[in-house]
Amino acid sequence: MEDASYMRRKLVDHAVRGACFIAALLAVVPLFSVLYYVASKGAGGLNLAFFTELPKPVGEEGGGMANALVGTLELVGLACLFAMPLGVLAGIYLAEFRESKLATVVRFSADVMSGVPSITIGIFVYTLVVLSTGHFSALAGGIALALIMLPTVTRTTEELLKLVPEELREAGLGLGVAKWRVTMRVMVRTALPGIATGVMLAIARVAGETAPLLFTAFNNRFWGGALDEPIASLPVQIYTYAVSPYEDWHRQAWAAALVLVTMVLVLNVTARVLVRHRVRAR
Amino acid sequence: MTAIASSINAFRGVASSVPDATRPVETAAQSRLEVASKKIEVEKLHAFFGTAEVLKGIDLPIYSTKVTAIIGPSGCGKSTFVRCINRMHEVTRNARTTGRVLLDGRDIYARNVDAVTVRRRVGMVFQKPNPFPTMNIRDNVLAGLRLNGLSTRDGETIVEQSLSRVALWDEVKDNLGRSGASLSGGQQQRLCIARCLALEPEVILMDEPCSALDPIATARVEALINELRERYTIVIVTHNMQQAARVADFTAFFYMGELVEHDQTKVIFTRPGNQRTEDYITGRFG
Ligand SMILES: Nc1ncnc2c1ncn2[C@@H]1O[C@H](COP(=O)(O)OP(=O)(O)O)[C@@H](O)[C@H]1O
Numbered sequence: 212m213e214d215a216s217y218m219r220r221k222l223v224d225h226a227v228r229g230a231c232f233i234a235a236l237l238a239v240v241p242l243f244s245v246l247y248y249v250a251s252k253g254a255g256g257l258n259l260a261f262f263t264e265l266p267k268p269v270g271e272e273g274g275g276m277a278n279a280l281v282g283t284l285e286l287v288g289l290a291c292l293f294a295m296p297l298g299v300l301a302g303i304y305l306a307e308f309r310e311s312k313l314a315t316v317v318r319f320s321a322d323v324m325s326g327v328p329s330i331t332i333g334i335f336v337y338t339l340v341v342l343s344t345g346h347f348s349a350l351a352g353g354i355a356l357a358l359i360m361l362p363t364v365t366r367t368t369e370e371l372l373k374l375v376p377e378e379l380r381e382a383g384l385g386l387g388v389a390k391w392r393v394t395m396r397v398m399v400r401t402a403l404p405g406i407a408t409g410v411m412l413a414i415a416r417v418a419g420e421t422a423p424l425l426f427t428a429f430n431n432r433f434w435g436g437a438l439d440e441p442i443a444s445l446p447v448q449i450y451t452y453a454v455s456p457y458e459d460w461h462r463q464a465w466a467a468a469l470v471l472v473t474m475v476l477v478l479n480v481t482a483r484v485l486v487r488h489r490v491r492a493r
Numbered sequence: 494m495t496a497i498a499s500s501i502n503a504f505r506g507v508a509s510s511v512p513d514a515t516r517p518v519e520t521a522a523q524s525r526l527e528v529a530s531k532k533i534e535v536e537k538l539h540a541f542f543g544t545a546e547v548l549k550g551i552d553l554p555i556y557s558t559k560v561t562a563i564i565g566p567s568g569c570g571k572s573t574f575v576r577c578i579n580r581m582h583e584v585t586r587n588a589r590t591t592g593r594v595l596l597d598g599r600d601i602y603a604r605n606v607d608a609v610t611v612r613r614r615v616g617m618v619f620q621k622p623n624p625f626p627t628m629n630i631r632d633n634v635l636a637g638l639r640l641n642g643l644s645t646r647d648g649e650t651i652v653e654q655s656l657s658r659v660a661l662w663d664e665v666k667d668n669l670g671r672s673g674a675s676l677s678g679g680q681q682q683r684l685c686i687a688r689c690l691a692l693e694p695e696v697i698l699m700d701e702p703c704s705a706l707d708p709i710a711t712a713r714v715e716a717l718i719n720e721l722r723e724r725y726t727i728v729i730v731t732h733n734m735q736q737a738a739r740v741a742d743f744t745a746f747f748y749m750g751e752l753v754e755h756d757q758t759k760v761i762f763t764r765p766g767n768q769r770t771e772d773y774i775t776g777r778f779g
């Protein structure tokens with residue numbers, strides 16, 4: 212009697228475990244197949260020229276995406292420049308003044324904003340910046356990416372600050388340290404690795420955004436370093452080349468995709484390693 | 494005799510940061526004889542959390558370079574009381590106080606007094622050891638100075654002195670770069686006391702400093718309190734009656750937000766003047 216129920220429990224246990232294992236396996240299949248596919252298609256297009264040369268005019272073979280590579284870095288850099296200070300400070304505000312009316316409003320807006328499709332943000336910045344200045348620009352692209360990053364950075368900062376034990380605040384205040392110093396040098400300092408991780412994940416997300424850049428940064432066949440000029444970026448370049456009829460451009464689009472995926476992957480892995488490191492330091 | 498004692502005390506008040514060698518040497522017997530001066534006088538202190546009145550008019554003197562124990566059943570307001578003495582109570586949302594707390598005769602709640610300065614003179618040790626996890630042992634000791642933006646040019650000396658005073662120096666001197674969180678609970682608590690001492694406070698408030706520690710670590714902290722009493726005015730909250738009897742010169746018994754009785758510890762424990770005190774210390778309730 213007892214043996215029978217034991218066997219049954221054991222059986223159910225095995226079945227559930229097996230199901231979970233298969234589900235977990237299936238979940239990583241898309242990731243690895245995408246990685247494999249992009250790597251196998253893209254590796255052939257990677258060469259020195261890809262990283263150092265400008266795109267060749269239509270019809271000519273060869274050339275590279277150096278400008279798009281630098282452009283993506285510039286756009287992401289601009290986005291960080293805007294979104295990081297604003298997002299981190301807003302997150303600190305949310306964590307420190309949890310119950311204030313403004314905090315409730317900001318928190319709600321951030322949540323709504325993080326759900327807004329990125330193309331909508333592109334159109335918004337197009338209306339606001341591109342139409343009013345009269346041209347596409349790196350600045351507009353940076354602003355669009357910043358708006359996409361902002362809610363993530365804000366909420367991550369808030370959540371991570373909330374995880375810092377209140378005892379540390381008490382310890383700081385008890386040592387006669389002024390409130391804002393305790394906030395910055397104890398609370399934020401303790402949450403910093405986590406905040407950095409959140410920022411990195413946000414960067415990884417916007418680095419691949421295409422839609423909002425089509426309306427804002429547009430594209431540029433040349434080196435466009437200036438803030439008020441259109442600028443090339445990897446996602447937009449991939450898009451442009453992928454829909455073109457040229458075999459060589461398709462090859463380059465795959466190569467660019469591989470580079471972009473690698474960048475995002477490296478950012479993600481770095482972020483995770485940082486978290487792991489932090490947990491071990493505890 | 495009284496005149497001599499009070500002049501010694503006056504000298505002490507001025508010279509609280511002078512190193513040991515230059516202080517008047519006195520034996521424990523002498524210090525017990527001397528008439529203690531009041532370091533802190535609490536007058537008609539009421540404390541509130543929102544509308545709930547948690548302390549209902551406390552009047553209590555706290556004597557200079559003596560250990561005062563606060564005892565009483567859980568929830569009677571012991572923590573709230575000590576947090577009122579360094580203005581930590583007001584850190585809690587909606588918490589407020591009325592009444593006066595005189596530190597060397599000056600009300601710390603007076604309008605022109607900054608809570609931050611009060612807290613530097615009246616240090617605090619918490620129930621749960623709370624070293625800063627992002628700092629190593631050395632930086633934890635210097636945290637008060639660093640975070641306050643004060644100079645740490647004598648840092649190494651301060652670290653060694655403070656850690657020696659809490660008898661932690663020999664245990665950690667080779668590992669000052671290690672995280673404070675890597676120490677045992679008892680070591681962490683002594684580190685927190687060292688961190689407090691590094692700021693040269695005049696008064697040290699301890700809120701159940703041993704309740705998270707094992708008996709051996711507890712004994713070490715008690716021995717430490719016995720040494721610190723030479724220089725500092727100490728207020729210790731404890732739910733452990735034996736601990737109060739062992740370390741305190743004076744004991745105050747709180748009950749439901751009121752001060753029931755305050756006297757020399759030996760009086761409280763041998764012939765308390767109030768029935769409730771006697772019931773509590775004999776374990777009839779609480
Ligand atoms: N943050 C708070 N908000 C509201 N009430 C509190 C808070 N902290 C403590 N209290 C209440 O104040 C009373 C005294 O608490 P406390 O001083 O912590 O007691 P003790 O330290 O003697 O156990 C208790 O009734 C407790 O419930």
Ligand SMILES: [Mg+2]
Pocket residue numbers: 571572573
């Ligand atoms: Mg308490």
